[in-house]
Amino acid sequence: MRLNLLFITLLLTVHIQAQTQQTTPNINFAKTSHRVNLSLWKNIATQPTDTTSATAFNLGIYSSMNRLDGLSVNILSSVVGRNMNGMQIAGLSNMNGGSMTGLQIAGICNVNGNNLTGVSVAGLVSLTGNEARGLLASSIANIAGENSAGLVIGGLMNICGENAAGVHLGGITNIAGGNFRGVALAGLLGVAGGSVNGVQISGLGNITAEDLHGIQVSALLNVTGKEMTGLQLSPVNMAIRAKGLQIGLVNYYKENLDGFQLGLVNANPNTRIQPMIFGGTATKFNAGVRFKNNLYYTILGAGTHYLDLNDKFSASFFYRAGIELPLYKQLFISGDLGYQHIETFRNKDYGYPARLYALQARVNLEYRFNKRIGVFLTGGYGGSRYYNKGVTYDKGIIVEGGVVLLSFK
Structure with a gap:
């Protein structure tokens, strides 16, 4: 009870100070744009949401800010209209309309409309509209609209709309819409819409639409849509052009550049x-x-x-x-x-x-x-x-x- 009274008193004090400053004609707010915000709800806060202010420290239940340059801690959610530079911690969700640089921790989801650079840890989903670079961890999915680079850990899946790089760990699948560079480990399926330079390891199968320069390992099927340079290891291995080693029960390539097959059934143009x-x-x-x-x-x-x-x-x-x-x-x-x-x-x-x-x-x-x-x-x-x-x-x-x-x- 005392903590509640203390919090309300502090909230009212800061709010009165802010109102006093607003009535003072000689204050230049452009020089004092970083403020402290105490928030009970979106519009019940000591700092109004506008298009110029920035928040250095935020504490509340549900908060809405223009820009965050510092620390934000909320029981429920935090919404930042523009960029976030610093640390966001929320019981349910963190949402930023612009880019995030720093650390995000949320019980359910982290959403960034533009880029992410740093660490994003979410209980369910981490979503980035453009590039994601750093550490992403969630129990269901990590989704990046364009590029991603770093360590990405998804309990179910990791999805990148364009290119991906780094280490991707997916409980079910890793999907890259374009090229992938690094190591991708998935419980069932690894997919790359472009080329792979590195390692794909999956419990069920790996599919690379273009070239493979590296290693594919799975328990059932490896497919390379164009040229395979390296190693394919699974019961069934398929490539259009081979310049490496296929080891499995059934191996197939359509054109032999400098490939070798080791398996029960080896099929090629010859x-x-x-x-x-x-x-x-x-x-x-x-x-x-x-x-x-x-x-x-x-x-x-x-x-x-x-x-x-x-x-x-x-x-x-x-x-x-x-x-x-x-x-x-x-x-x-x-x-x-x-x-x-x-x-x-x-x-x-x-x-x-x-x-x-x-x-x-x-x-x-x-x-x-x-x-x-x-x-x-x-x-x-x-x-x-x-x-x-x-x-x-x-x-x-x-x-x-x-x-x-x-x-x-």
Whole structure:
């Protein structure tokens, strides 16, 4: 109660002094424009809101000022019509029509119509109409209309309308409408409408509309709309032009500048997609696709009846990687190593393992009749093992033979 009476008394005293000064004809207010403002509400304050005055110190519940050059502390909100230079602290929101230089802290949001230079910490959202430089932190989003640079931490997202630079940490996504320079870490998605010079790391995927000069890492997908120079690391990597390294399950680029791919399936302008049909002793009937890149190739496929033909249905899925060399005219020799996953389905009820895996090595001879079709004969060795214990189920020599279609691209 005493504090309330003291605050009201101080407010009335300063207000009476201000009225006294206004009735004094010899005072030059241009020389005393920085004042102290005590405010209960927007229009209940010791300093009127006009187009010339500036506030050096503000204390209140809800305050409205022309310009702030100093400290403002409010229980609810602070509104500054022009620029703010100094420190703004409010329980709910801070809003500036011009630029902010200094420190802003608000329970819900900070809004700046023009530029931000310094530190902005908001419980929910920090919004800047033009450039933001410094530290921005909020639990939902940091939004800059044009450029942003510095450390930006958003609980859900960071959005910059044009270019962005620095370190951006987003719980869900980082979005830059133009170029990005620095490090962008997002829980799900990183997007740049221009080029990226630096690092993009996201839980789900990264998308760069133009060039990438740096590193993209994600748990699912990396896409570069133009030239990739550096490293793409994810299950699926895509670029128009590659001048770097792609590591993933599926790698693709349309034009090779000086790129290298390391993955299960590598696709580029030199890749030939060649269907294969064959039979053998490992699995009786098989179909696969060979992805051929000059000397190197990989094969993905599936087969049926790993067990004997008179048993119930069993199947396998296999992957192989190898090298092919010309032997004589239309005769080629190749060698590969393979991994095979085996499912026995209902055969497990008859004493067979539910699933197995096999490691295999093969040497292949292939004869090509023309550019459309060829035949091959394979000899190799492999063994299948249990997943849940280090015991071999069976092992032996592998013999296979079949047809490959060569004209697909």
